[in-house]
Amino acid sequence: MIGFVVQKEMRALWRDGRLLVLALSLCCLFAGVMAASAAATANAQSERDQVGATARAQWERQGVKHPHRAAHFGIYAFKPELALAAVDPGIGDQVGQSLWLEPHKRNMTRNRPAADAPPSARLGDTVPAFVLLVLVPLLIIGLGHNAITQERESGTLRMLNAAGLRGGTLLFGKWIALVLAVGIALLPALVVGAWLLAGAGHVVSAPRLAFYGLGLVVYYAVFAALTVALSARLRSSRGALMLLLSLWIAAVWIVPRLGAAAAGALLPVPTGEAFAAAVATDIQRGLPGDGDAASRSAAFEARLLAENGVTRPEDLPIGANAARRIFRDAYATRVYALHFGRLWDRYADQQNVLRVAGLLSPVVPMRGLSASLAGTDLAHQRRFEEAAETYRQYFTVLIDEWDLQARRGVVAADDKYANDAQYQAVAPFEYRAPPAAFAVVTAAPDLLLLFAWLAAAGCLVRWAGRGLRP
Amino acid sequence: MTSPILQARQLVVDYDGRRSIDALDLQVPAGTVYALLGGNGAGKTTTLNAFLGFVTPASGEVFVDGIAVRQDPQGARDRLAYLPENVALYPYLSGIENLRYFCTLARIPVDKSLAGELLLRAGLQTAAHAQRAATYSKGMRQKVGLAIAYAKRAKAMLLDEPTSGLDPSAANDFADRVRAARDAGMAVLMATHDLFNAKQVADRIGIMREGRLVEAFAAHTVGHDALERIYLAHARGLAADPFTDAAKAAA
Numbered sequence: 001m002i003g004f005v006v007q008k009e010m011r012a013l014w015r016d017g018r019l020l021v022l023a024l025s026l027c028c029l030f031a032g033v034m035a036a037s038a039a040a041t042a043n044a045q046s047e048r049d050q051v052g053a054t055a056r057a058q059w060e061r062q063g064v065k066h067p068h069r070a071a072h073f074g075i076y077a078f079k080p081e082l083a084l085a086a087v088d089p090g091i092g093d094q095v096g097q098s099l100w101l102e103p104h105k106r107n108m109t110r111n112r113p114a115a116d117a118p119p120s121a122r123l124g125d126t127v128p129a130f131v132l133l134v135l136v137p138l139l140i141i142g143l144g145h146n147a148i149t150q151e152r153e154s155g156t157l158r159m160l161n162a163a164g165l166r167g168g169t170l171l172f173g174k175w176i177a178l179v180l181a182v183g184i185a186l187l188p189a190l191v192v193g194a195w196l197l198a199g200a201g202h203v204v205s206a207p208r209l210a211f212y213g214l215g216l217v218v219y220y221a222v223f224a225a226l227t228v229a230l231s232a233r234l235r236s237s238r239g240a241l242m243l244l245l246s247l248w249i250a251a252v253w254i255v256p257r258l259g260a261a262a263a264g265a266l267l268p269v270p271t272g273e274a275f276a277a278a279v280a281t282d283i284q285r286g287l288p289g290d291g292d293a294a295s296r297s298a299a300f301e302a303r304l305l306a307e308n309g310v311t312r313p314e315d316l317p318i319g320a321n322a323a324r325r326i327f328r329d330a331y332a333t334r335v336y337a338l339h340f341g342r343l344w345d346r347y348a349d350q351q352n353v354l355r356v357a358g359l360l361s362p363v364v365p366m367r368g369l370s371a372s373l374a375g376t377d378l379a380h381q382r383r384f385e386e387a388a389e390t391y392r393q394y395f396t397v398l399i400d401e402w403d404l405q406a407r408r409g410v411v412a413a414d415d416k417y418a419n420d421a422q423y424q425a426v427a428p429f430e431y432r433a434p435p436a437a438f439a440v441v442t443a444a445p446d447l448l449l450l451f452a453w454l455a456a457a458g459c460l461v462r463w464a465g466r467g468l469r470p
Numbered sequence: 471m472t473s474p475i476l477q478a479r480q481l482v483v484d485y486d487g488r489r490s491i492d493a494l495d496l497q498v499p500a501g502t503v504y505a506l507l508g509g510n511g512a513g514k515t516t517t518l519n520a521f522l523g524f525v526t527p528a529s530g531e532v533f534v535d536g537i538a539v540r541q542d543p544q545g546a547r548d549r550l551a552y553l554p555e556n557v558a559l560y561p562y563l564s565g566i567e568n569l570r571y572f573c574t575l576a577r578i579p580v581d582k583s584l585a586g587e588l589l590l591r592a593g594l595q596t597a598a599h600a601q602r603a604a605t606y607s608k609g610m611r612q613k614v615g616l617a618i619a620y621a622k623r624a625k626a627m628l629l630d631e632p633t634s635g636l637d638p639s640a641a642n643d644f645a646d647r648v649r650a651a652r653d654a655g656m657a658v659l660m661a662t663h664d665l666f667n668a669k670q671v672a673d674r675i676g677i678m679r680e681g682r683l684v685e686a687f688a689a690h691t692v693g694h695d696a697l698e699r700i701y702l703a704h705a706r707g708l709a710a711d712p713f714t715d716a717a718k719a720a721a
Contacts, residue, residue, distance in 0.1 A: 004574045015562040162522050162552035163576035164544060170575065291576060373686065441496030470524060
């Protein structure tokens with residue numbers, strides 16, 4: 001019987017032209033936004049590839065010089081974006097595009113796109129995720145706000161009631177039909193979007209795309225359920241539209257912003273300067289029980305001399321300065337790992353606070369899921385930066401090891417004995433995005449929240465159906 | 471005497487703080503057309519709503535085929551057919567599609583061919599079956615409503631101002647179909663302003679005023695003129711015993 005309601009609704013939507021108009025509008029809008037976003041993402045990737053290649057070429061052709069000076073030339077690491085990043089840039093515009101890897105220091109990313117954005121960016125970016133997550137729910141409201149009120153106003157609900165209709169049947173049928181209609185209307189847009197992505201040279205991960213699709217279906221089902229249930233409970237179409245629009249504004253604009261503000265206020269993160277100062281202090285003064293830099297260095301030097309059976313650094317069979325650098329950098333790396341770990345944990349805690357706001361708006365978990373599957377969330381960024389940090393340690397230690405092995409005692413720093421062959425022996429930084437399972441596990445709380453919303457929305461439809469009166 | 475299909479016992483309905491129905495006693499047996507006459511606000515439509523379970527009585531009970539509406543409104547509706555003043559159909563669906571949709575939601579399976587037969591029986595010509603309901607006249611929409619009633623094999627039919635806005639030919643045609651339903655054993659309760667139609671179709675006529683059934687009599691006992699005088703006298707609140715006065719005048 002529900003199937004019959006769905007069939008009738010789809011037929012009416014098709015015959016009155018709303019479905020066609022909706023599909024065409026969505027297709028045009030989404031195609032335009034997708035084309036711009038796919039091209040921008042492809043251009044950005046191309047620029048990163050070019051800069052990366054140029055920087056690598058420069059690295060490999062530094063000529064004969066001291067290896068540590070060569071290491072200070074540094075290496076740029078770029079996060080390769082997934083195809084879905086063109087759909088949802090997530091935090092991409094807020095974090096830097098490149099990470100400069102150098103000895104002694106673990107840097108933060110630099111070159112934030114948001115910093116170079118034109119003033120129009122302050123009005124909000126029209127990216128495909130904006131269409132999917134913000135505008136489509138608005139279309140659901142536009143399409144379904146009068147799903148029941150119109151039946152009430154025209155008198156068909158009275159006839160259906162008199163005929164012996166069970167309210168739940170009608171409402172569940174309308175609900176499914178509304179989701180189906182949005183799906184059908186969106187399908188051409190998504191096909192065109194996928195084609196544009198492929199045309200821009202992106203390879204889409206099927207599992208990520210499948211989960212994204214699942215998330216969208218659940219998300220739209222939640223909005224459709226709210227729309228149908230409120231339409232059933234309100235007397236007039238105008239009243240239903242006004243209330244639903246108010247809820248949309250709250251869900252899309254107010255709750256996420258309040259959630260983010262609350263997360264920032266409850267769990268503040270240090271400023272860049274404060275962070276750098278805290279790291280410097282811990283390196284200088286030492287972590288609890290480690291002693292300060294001078295005492296640590298003295299202890300290391302004594303141990304080094306003892307291990308090598310000499311009394312002076314000049315007599316060491318290895319490069320003394322390289323050994324000192326390796327020791328100091330290892331300690332700094334430990335301190336950086338501690339501070340960056342805390343910082344990332346704080347970001348994750350903020351994300352969890354924001355998830356609490358997801359109890360008030362399904363937009364919050366859907367945004368989290370979207371960014372996660374697009375590989376543009378904090379977890380993916382952290383994974384990339386940690387991989388880059390591992391690489392930084394690899395190449396700086398490798399170069400220091402050459403220095404260590406090539407020297408005897410203390411030699412002047414301007415000795416030139418490293419050459420291009422050695423620089424070329426440093427493996428390039430290659431980063432692969434984690435598998436879809438990583439994104440799904442990361443976004444599991446968001447996915448669960450979305451399903452909780454779906455269950456609640458289903459209960460709401462059931463409740464509205466029980467009390468359905470003409 | 472057979473037990474009535476539609477029955478109201480001391481029915482009282484309050485609506486918006488006002489007494490809409492006051493101690494109404496009413497019985498419509500099978501094979502009977504009962505016309506409720508009365509001015510606007512007399513309580514005719516509210517009486518129909520009480521049988522449909524759309525209003526909750528303050529006291530008293532209404533029964534459909536022995537089922538107390540308050541206890542089992544769904545069961546009562548399953549035995550009822552209802553035609554409002556304006557039969558509302560889905561404009562983008564054809565007559566057949568509308569009929570099948572309403573019937574399916576009433577849990578009555580009606581295939582395409584049966585739907586066509588029912589519409590024909592209700593008087594809707596075959597050529598109109600596949601037309602969209604948006605193009606239907608009021609009379610055509612009512613025929614779809616009648617077809618729904620036929621499909622339901624309802625024991626009783628509630629008609630709310632069924633001939634309002636119909637041309638004389640369509641009204642006459644509709645009267646024929648109501649009589650046919652009665653002859654098939656259906657109990658029909660009709661709320662109307664149309665005295666001519668009431669006299670033409672009904673077996674019994676009741677006159678309501680301010681929520682009370684102030685007069686009830688067999689339709690054959692009065693002529694058209696007498697019915698009009700009785701109705702007007704009650705409507706204006708002039709006669710203490712308008713029926714007796716009118717019957718005397720007619721004699």
